[in-house]
Amino acid sequence: MDQKKSVSLFAEISNYSMDSTSTQAETLQKLFFNYLKNKKLRNTTERTAICSTICRIKNPFTLEMIWQELEDSKFHVSRASVYNTMELLLDANIVVRHQFTSTIVQYELKCISEQYIHAVCTHCGTVRMIKNEKLNNMFSDYKIPKFTLEHFLLHFYGICSKCKYRIKQEQTQINKKTKQ
Helix, strand or coil, rough: CCCHHHHHHHHHHHHCCCCCHHHHHHHHHHHHHHHHHCCEEEEEEHHHHHHHHHHHHHCCHHHHHHHHHHHHHCCCCCCHHHHCCCHHHHHHHCEEEEECCCCCEEEEEEEHHHEEEEEEEECCCCCEEEEEEEHHHHHCCCCCCEEECCCCEEEEEEEEEEHHHHHHHHHHHHHHHHHH
């Protein structure tokens, strides 16, 4: 990967939004760079591109989604690089891992996951993000004896309205068939 592509990717991130999100992306990238430096690891263009891509995403994502996003932008990187970089981002406390369902592992920027409650549909796996300052403040101020809280995640599990409607329609069809 040449330096021009890396620079253009950073420019794209910087111009993405001039609000606090842009500043937040830059801050996260600096944190990652410092983490790599402290661990005596190289800051490769692949790691930079992966981190930049992740910083743009506001919702939970899979590693496959990151790889596909990079491929779509003509930045070719191996899946192994994506997986290995994600492990570094997890260790640096920039990203958190979610396993909302038994089959899919998703990731999210820690700074975003701390602001939202996740409502997870147990039927289709859809994750809805709900911002609730009152609940977040209540839990962040909660003191646990002999324990230092670093961060918390709150997940609600249930059935989304689409699945509930589909289940009701299926039940109606079954009832019609049994009456005949």
